[in-house]
Amino acid sequence: MPAAKKLILENDININIMQGTGKDGRITKGDVLFFLKSNGTSQKLTDNKNKKENLKINENRKGSTMDITVPTLGESIVEATVSKWLKNEGEYVEVDEPVVELETDKVTLEVPAPISGVIGSIIAAEGETVEVGQNIGDLDPSGKKSSDDKPKAKEINDKEEKQLETKDTKTSSSETDLKKDDAVKLPNSQEEIVPMSRLRxxxxxxxxxxxxxxxxxxxxxxxxxxxxxxxxxxxxxxxxxxxxxxxxxxxxxxxxxxxxxxxxxxxxxxxxxxxxxxxxxxxxxxxxxxxxxxxxxxxxxxxxxxxxxxxxxxxxxxxxxxxxxxxxxxxxxxxxxxxxxxxxxxxxxxxxxxxxxxxxxxxxxxxxxxxxxxxxxxxxxxxxxxxxxxxxxxxxxxxxxxxxxxxxxxxxxxxxxxxx
Structure with missing residues (x-):
């Protein structure tokens, strides 16, 4: 049974008064979760009471955000590493479009957008360890797709760029403190320290x-x-x-x-x-x-x-x-x-x-x-x-x-x- 349908049946939600953000107005799992989150409860609701509350939620939906969370990763796996953000802050994404790549002990998986919208903020940076259910970013469903909306590289101004060029890569006494992209290579050195991936x-x-x-x-x-x-x-x-x-x-x-x-x-x-x-x-x-x-x-x-x-x-x-x-x-x-x-x-x-x-x-x-x-x-x-x-x-x-x-x-x- 599709996840969205299962949640709707379990919580006795009247879908006629819900707003779908999927293709052709389809109600997605993210829409259902957003609805339940906005209500502050997942208990069964009566039609008369819900109708007014749901309409109010849909009217006030603009300005609200939907969390991007770490999904269930599999049996006995409770954490992962943020391998790569596929989208940047301010970028529009469609529902189910991959937004971030997570690396576990066994596989690398992509986390899809729960709803359509604009990436509001990225909370967990690349290289950080995150747990199942943790909020790693959010989406603004009120954001619209612009005609020139293309993936934008993270901007670094001239001052920051110069600082990066002159700044030595700092290393910790513990190898586990190295971030994913922190390859440590000293001048004229024959050694290079590269942190092990979670899979390795x-x-x-x-x-x-x-x-x-x-x-x-x-x-x-x-x-x-x-x-x-x-x-x-x-x-x-x-x-x-x-x-x-x-x-x-x-x-x-x-x-x-x-x-x-x-x-x-x-x-x-x-x-x-x-x-x-x-x-x-x-x-x-x-x-x-x-x-x-x-x-x-x-x-x-x-x-x-x-x-x-x-x-x-x-x-x-x-x-x-x-x-x-x-x-x-x-x-x-x-x-x-x-x-x-x-x-x-x-x-x-x-x-x-x-x-x-x-x-x-x-x-x-x-x-x-x-x-x-x-x-x-x-x-x-x-x-x-x-x-x-x-x-x-x-x-x-x-x-x-x-x-x-x-x-x-x-x-x-x-x-x-x-x-x-």
Missing amino acids: QAIANRLKSAQNTAAILTTYNEVDMTALMKIRSTYQPNFEKKFGIKLGYMSFFVKACINALKVYPAVNAEIRDNNIVYKNYYNIGVAVGTPEGLVVPVLKNAEYMDFPEIEKTIVNFGKQAREGNLTIQDMSNGTFTISNGGVYGSMLSSPILNPPQSGILGMHNIQKRAVVIDDKVEIRSMMYLALSYDHRIIDGREAVSFLVNVKENLEDPQRMLIGV
């Missing part, structure tokens, strides 16, 4: 937490990719023509891992308090590198996805990650992760667990190597595989057997079609 801090904390909490152990194997590569090259043209997307390796790995997870459920489990939680669903995280850091969007219920759906979803995730448009929901509730360091040329690595998951598979680059097959030396396309796992709940036998199962599925892809 979150990645660092989670990785270190994983090492401190889980008993991480890694087992290795290698897989002959020859048969899989042949299948991929054979069906690539028809696959791309039919589905409009290339057939990659990741969909095969997702399918192979799901088959192995069904045989060895402990690898798909997690520790919760003093319990082991076995999950009968398979949400496979796919690690994606971005300039800001590594993110892991999740293929939800991947056991029900076919090859085209997996490939399309992964491509879409990659695009969203590069544009910074992944949501918290996109990266939540994973049960197992696949990381492909091979795209960067990695030959072998030991991936770190993505808590609270208990297993992560590391893919690497494909190289032609001499291997012995039927007592003969042959040139084959080989890849090293690495499985890092939480030894607290996964025994070595299970981990090794899981990785062998993945290897067998990849070396003989037809096994996945008949489930053996």
